[in-house]
Amino acid sequence: MGDTRWRQMDALFDALLELPEEEREAALDRGCKDDPELRRAVERLMAAEAEAGTFLATPAVPRAAIPSSLRHAVGPADDLVGTRVGPYRLVRFLGDGGMGTVYLSQREDDYRQEVAIKLVRQSAIRPEARRRLRTERQALARLAHPNIARLYDGGSTPEGVPYLVMERVDGLPIDRFCDGHRLGLRKRLGLVLQVLDAVAHAHRHLRVHCDIKPSNILVTGEGVPKLLDFGIAKLLDPVEGSDLAVTATGLRPLTPAYASPEQIEGSPITAASDLYSVGVLLYELLCGRPPYDVDDASGPAMGRAILETEPVPPSRRVSRRGRRWWRRPAKPQEGAPPTDSPKAPEVPSPESRRGLTPRLLRSRLRGDLDAIVLKAIRKEPGQRYPTAEAFATDIERHLQARPVGARQGTWRYRAARLLRRAVLPPEPRRRRERWAWAGGLVLVTGLASIALSVDRPSNPCPIPGNEIESIWNDSSRETVREVFLATGLPFAADTFDRASAAIDRYVRGWNATDLEICEATLVRGELSTRELYLGRLCLDGRREELRTLVDLFGHPDAHVVTDAVGAVNRLEEVASCADRGALAAGRLPPEDPEGRPRLPPANATDEVRRLRIHVTQSVGRSGPESTPRQERWIAESLRDALVRRLIGRHPDRACQLVTEASSRLDPGLALHRALLREIDDGWGAGEGQGASPACPLALRTTRSRGSSSWSRSRPPRSP
Amino acid sequence: MTDLLRRWSAGEPQAFEAVMETAYGHLHRIARRQAWGERRGHTLQPTAVLHEALLRLMQAEVLAWSDRTHFYAVAARTMRRILVDYAREQKRLKRGGDAVRIPIDVAAATLAIDGRPADLEALDAALVRLEGHHPRQAQVVELRFFAGLTGEEIADCLATSTATVQREWRRARTWLYLELRGERLGG
Numbered sequence: 001m002g003d004t005r006w007r008q009m010d011a012l013f014d015a016l017l018e019l020p021e022e023e024r025e026a027a028l029d030r031g032c033k034d035d036p037e038l039r040r041a042v043e044r045l046m047a048a049e050a051e052a053g054t055f056l057a058t059p060a061v062p063r064a065a066i067p068s069s070l071r072h073a074v075g076p077a078d079d080l081v082g083t084r085v086g087p088y089r090l091v092r093f094l095g096d097g098g099m100g101t102v103y104l105s106q107r108e109d110d111y112r113q114e115v116a117i118k119l120v121r122q123s124a125i126r127p128e129a130r131r132r133l134r135t136e137r138q139a140l141a142r143l144a145h146p147n148i149a150r151l152y153d154g155g156s157t158p159e160g161v162p163y164l165v166m167e168r169v170d171g172l173p174i175d176r177f178c179d180g181h182r183l184g185l186r187k188r189l190g191l192v193l194q195v196l197d198a199v200a201h202a203h204r205h206l207r208v209h210c211d212i213k214p215s216n217i218l219v220t221g222e223g224v225p226k227l228l229d230f231g232i233a234k235l236l237d238p239v240e241g242s243d244l245a246v247t248a249t250g251l252r253p254l255t256p257a258y259a260s261p262e263q264i265e266g267s268p269i270t271a272a273s274d275l276y277s278v279g280v281l282l283y284e285l286l287c288g289r290p291p292y293d294v295d296d297a298s299g300p301a302m303g304r305a306i307l308e309t310e311p312v313p314p315s316r317r318v319s320r321r322g323r324r325w326w327r328r329p330a331k332p333q334e335g336a337p338p339t340d341s342p343k344a345p346e347v348p349s350p351e352s353r354r355g356l357t358p359r360l361l362r363s364r365l366r367g368d369l370d371a372i373v374l375k376a377i378r379k380e381p382g383q384r385y386p387t388a389e390a391f392a393t394d395i396e397r398h399l400q401a402r403p404v405g406a407r408q409g410t411w412r413y414r415a416a417r418l419l420r421r422a423v424l425p426p427e428p429r430r431r432r433e434r435w436a437w438a439g440g441l442v443l444v445t446g447l448a449s450i451a452l453s454v455d456r457p458s459n460p461c462p463i464p465g466n467e468i469e470s471i472w473n474d475s476s477r478e479t480v481r482e483v484f485l486a487t488g489l490p491f492a493a494d495t496f497d498r499a500s501a502a503i504d505r506y507v508r509g510w511n512a513t514d515l516e517i518c519e520a521t522l523v524r525g526e527l528s529t530r531e532l533y534l535g536r537l538c539l540d541g542r543r544e545e546l547r548t549l550v551d552l553f554g555h556p557d558a559h560v561v562t563d564a565v566g567a568v569n570r571l572e573e574v575a576s577c578a579d580r581g582a583l584a585a586g587r588l589p590p591e592d593p594e595g596r597p598r599l600p601p602a603n604a605t606d607e608v609r610r611l612r613i614h615v616t617q618s619v620g621r622s623g624p625e626s627t628p629r630q631e632r633w634i635a636e637s638l639r640d641a642l643v644r645r646l647i648g649r650h651p652d653r654a655c656q657l658v659t660e661a662s663s664r665l666d667p668g669l670a671l672h673r674a675l676l677r678e679i680d681d682g683w684g685a686g687e688g689q690g691a692s693p694a695c696p697l698a699l700r701t702t703r704s705r706g707s708s709s710w711s712r713s714r715p716p717r718s719p
Numbered sequence: 720m721t722d723l724l725r726r727w728s729a730g731e732p733q734a735f736e737a738v739m740e741t742a743y744g745h746l747h748r749i750a751r752r753q754a755w756g757e758r759r760g761h762t763l764q765p766t767a768v769l770h771e772a773l774l775r776l777m778q779a780e781v782l783a784w785s786d787r788t789h790f791y792a793v794a795a796r797t798m799r800r801i802l803v804d805y806a807r808e809q810k811r812l813k814r815g816g817d818a819v820r821i822p823i824d825v826a827a828a829t830l831a832i833d834g835r836p837a838d839l840e841a842l843d844a845a846l847v848r849l850e851g852h853h854p855r856q857a858q859v860v861e862l863r864f865f866a867g868l869t870g871e872e873i874a875d876c877l878a879t880s881t882a883t884v885q886r887e888w889r890r891a892r893t894w895l896y897l898e899l900r901g902e903r904l905g906g
Contacts, residue, residue, distance in 0.1 A: 006852045009904065013890055041904040045893055052896040056864055 009038060013045045084108070085117055085163055086155050104168060115152060116169070120162040137164070140230060143205055147198035149218075149226045169226045171218035178219075178285055179353040185364055188285045188354070189399060191225050193392050195278060198227050200388035203271045212277035213258040214284075256302045257290060261379045264303045272381035275391055279376025279384070286365055287314035288350025291377060307379070314373050315365035318351065318358050368398040368406075375406040390540070403521075405536060471547045472507050480553045487561050495564050499553070502568035506546060509574040514539055516578050531583040538577035545571055795858075795866035803843045845898040849891060856891035859884055 012031045016024050024046070032039035081103070083090050090103040094116060107113040137154045144150065153165040172180060174195075178188050195217060202209065209216075209230050219225045256264070260276035283291050291312075292305035351358045372394050378384045385391035385406075394404045477500060484496040517535040521527040527535070549567055552560060560567075576582075850857040855877065862868045862876060870888070874881040897904065 003852060010853065010890060010894075013893075014886060017886065017889060044897070044902070044904060045890075048897050048902075049889060049893045052893055055896050056860070056892050 005038075009041050009045070012038070012042050016042065016046060017049070085119070085157055086153070086165070088115065088117060088165065090117060105165075114168045116149075116166045118164045118166065119157075120164065140207060143202055143207060143230055145198050145201040147194050147225055147227060148202065148230050149228045151230070166228070167226075169218045169220060169228065171220040171226065173214040174217040174219050174225055174281070175214040175284060177223075179288075179350075182353050182355055184355050185286065185361075185369075186399065189282075189395050191219065191223075192278065192282050192285065193395055194225050195227065195281075196388045196392040196395075198225075198230075199274055199278060200392070202227075202230055203274070203388055208271055209274050209277075210263075211258075212274055212281065214281060217281070256306070259306065260381070261307050262381060264306050270381065271387070272384055275384055275388060276377055276381075278388075278391065279373055282376065283311070283314050283373045286369055286373065287317045287361070288353065289314075289317045311374065311377055313365070313370035315362045315370050318362045318365065368404045371406040372398065372404060386537075386540075403532070405532075468507050468510050468543055468546070471543065471550050472503055476550055476554070480550065480556075483554060483556055484561055484564070487556060487558065489558060489561050492561055495561055499564040499568050502565055503546070503550070506568060506571060506574065510539065510542060510546070513574045513578050520578070527580075527583060534583050535577050539574070542572055542574050542577060795861045795868070799843065799846075799861055799865040803839050841899055842895065845895050848898065849894060853887075853891075856887045856894075859887045860891045860895065863888060 012028075015031070016027055019027055028039060028042065032042065081090050081093060085105065087107055087109065088105040089108055090105050091114075092104040094102040094104050102116050102118045105115050105117040107115075134154075137151065140151045141153070149169050150167040151164060152167065154163060156162050171177065174191060177183075178191070183191075195212075199209065199212070207230055209227065211229065212227070216228045217225050218228060258277045258280050260273040262270075263273055280291060283289075291314075292302065292309055294302045294305050349358070351361045354361060356364065372391075375394075376384055376391060385394070390405070394406050397404045480500070481496050484492045484499075489495075513535075517527065517532055517539070521532040549571065552567075553564065556564070846857050846860060849860070858877065859873055862873045863870075868876070870881050870884050874884045877884065
């Protein structure tokens, strides 16, 4: 029945109930003129009202017995081969993990379609978490990325065993793949870059992996890494919410060796934890050993090491023992004492697996890669790379022999970098002239830095634009134009032109500042690499603000269009990212000089953006808990609130809206919790202590956030 | 109470304790009342129900309640969820022919229609549909049937008059009754 119809019926029913018996007939006649159907419905309601008797009269009460019989264990692995699960048949046992058993399976109606089905161990999931399993599964199924094994489907068997249907990946764990193929460092880094790309994609969709480790990254025969079980660890997390705890609850992270300090401590897990795990993985892939030498890698000693021990740079973990063996690789010495590297001939050393000598491996790792890895596995989440993209960018910079952000700048470092750039050009065709130039450089060693700044054969600062072009380009411009026009507002076209021009100006300013910072560092030597890094961080923040705004422009309503030009003009000024004073003082350049309404700092902006995406995704999802109407209402209120917040005019009103919207959400719904968390994270960071008391969410979160976000005034610690 | 909730949401842990105590007392009364009203209600354990309810409330992380409305709304919703979960579980076990029979017989008398028991799951689904048409009616039902609040209490919560609550309850109950009988009104 349509909603209008329902309201019509309900209103008439209501009116009739208020009338004395003898007046009802007349009212019915008046109310249902020419509408016999409405009349029939309301008459039925009137009759049913009397007939309903004691229906619902007594409030419901359950017996308190909690069914304890829900814990069917998954049977022994082989027992289940041949069993039907949904439309699939389990064909072969593939493996057994912490969370369940995985089977190769085929669709019954199409044998060619092979999938992996994971039967979730009952002890891995609490009964209450099942509802969450269902809603989360749908969200996870939307993660589509070439390096993420797809989650297709899921459900429960008639026995109540939850299962997940996933893309079947035929491959080797990344560490075994690398060693088995004797991949060199560049190829290893290439694989990690792909992993980071997948992680970045998932983080953009608000999914955290929580259990990144070699066995969860399979590399296919074609050399494509695929991340398995994205988000599953968190989903099956035995502690409600997002915490894994060691001592407090007796529960342990699934894989301590790759767990971040905050995971060990049982603090909330964020994207930073995933980046930490990738850092540990990179550490091992580079030098062949884990960051911490602990006998029992799954015991409490490992937890302590992760929390307390400072990791040594990977280059220092390259063994010295293997050296002699490497120099005589072909034949182990006859008659040599058995104590002299007895296993060497059979077990290839980590160096040889990378096609290198220990000395060479050490020197390759020393410097950039040491710095990158150590930055990735800092104990404090705020000191790590802020995003997977930033992590990847640093690796790419290293591969292109450009200065990496993780490394503190020194004269020697810059000079060495530039020399290497000259000696190892990316494009072979320019090799000769670079060699010639390098030769010249050697002649003027003493004046190297001057020579570098004046007579560079190529600008070490790339032509900027790529990063920001991913946000504002012809295609996004066209999208925004179309949706602005589609609002049908009379001034939409004009506003678009002006907003678009303002964004163009902003982008030009961004590029110019990017170039300026780079040249000031690498060409003129006026800024240290650390200052370059800070400036870049600042620019990253500005860029993300622009991204938020352009995203917002992609889904505009009247508010957005009306204030579009103003919103662009209120973006934080870009040129301030090159502010020498702030950079030299180790601060991020100042924001908000006049205290005008502004976007939250970079971190929070990112959160708000994620929230917005999240809300957008939630529109149209109709779970059993809430009606599509409610969902739409919530999503619209939140979006409205965000618009107001971002445009900066009515932060208080926006805050109220969000509070109100979130209170209407079903409290048990995962979406509700997720939204609250997202709002907390995003807005808490954006609100100052002076936030309006009408905004308890923001107040609360400002207090509870403390040091969890990277501070605006604290520079990243150099390695 | 309202003040306590406000202080709680502003981050005062002591206020939280006080809120829980007050809420607990209240919910406990509700559960006792329900227990007495229940058909074969000698084995009911309202305290256990409450524990479970409060546990869920806390897990839901809904700490930003600014008034009692939210609190009771959440309490009622939680009760509803618990009951529906139980009902669903019971049904599943019966269907699966499992040896374990859990003797939950949720408010069978009050839900019975034409002599045959109606299930909570169906009521839940009907409530979801009602929410789509008239959220407040659904909330009235929820507060009354799943949290055991009286008309006055509900009116207080929803900031409306007792008369309005009464009228909405009558309409909602009738509509749900027809829904559970499987009757679709034309239109």
